[in-house]
Amino acid sequence: MSLQITLFYVSAFIIVFCALRAMTGQYIFRSALYLAVTLATLAVQYMLLRAEFVAIVQILVYVGAVIVLIMFAVMLTAQLGDAHVSQTNRLAVATGAASLTLFYVLQKVLRANDWAAVIPAPADPHVQVETASNIKAVGQALLSGYLLPFELVGLILFIALVGAVLIARKDPVA
Amino acid sequence: MNAIGLNHYLMLSAALFSIGFYGVITRRNAVGVLMGAELILNSVNLNLLAFNHFLHPAALGGQMFALFTITIAAAEATVALALVVAVYRQKKSVLVEDIDQLKW
Secondary structure, rough: OOHHHHHHHHEEEEOOOOOHHHOOOOHHHHHHHHHHHHHHHHHHHHHHHHOHHHHHHHHHHHHHHHHHHHHHHHOOOOHHHHOOOEEEEOOOHHHHHHHHHHHHHHHHHHHHHHHHHHOOOOOOOOOOOOOHHHHHHHHHHHHOOOHHHHHHHHHHHHHHHHHHHHOOOOOOOO | OOOOHHHHHHHHHHHHHHHHHHHHHOOOOOOHHHHHHHHHHHHHHHHHHHHHHOOOOOEOOOHHHHHHHHHHHHHHHHHHHHHHHHHHHHHHOOOOOHHOOOOO
């Protein structure tokens, strides 16, 4: 077994196990910690897929920012730590069956297709990777072919930030 | 065991999607529902990167799409958690069944 195969299976196991614990646990704060492990281990998979920049962004944005946000929300809402409040509603069994069925159907459909034939090569790709470094190629692509969406995403982040402050402030504006 | 192929990643992402779906439906906690949504978004990202890597490694489209998804997910988490805090301040509860003002 090569290193790549070992890495894939080990990290896939960690991802699925921690995701299950995050979604079924009783304590929401522990769920957040398990989610952090899942998201950080996903970065290993991104590395294996030769997407180094996305892997770094994954750790910076998800583990560094989103998980911290979730933990703050957990700590600001005191009721969350209560062990006596059930965290799952009464749909748990039915939804468990539904998501198992969903997984079964998904894997059937995903295996059945010959994806190389379904998705043809892009006729005019915006950017081709010329350098060995993925980060350099992504940087060039972001500031050339993808410049407009890049700027728009900055605008969206700004609006979301202002909106979040406005929503969460104590006295609502008249 | 064979080399890791596209199907391995598709299976992993399908599993992640199903787990996230389970979380979104069954969690009573608004923050828990949000965590399930984050899992679903991440499974999509894994799919995009896997297709990019195995089908057209020379193109960058999948990685770009994944980057924008991560950014939008961060914005979405910010607004959603602000909403949770605002609702908690008003109703003293973060359970989704207590947030029913729009239910008539």
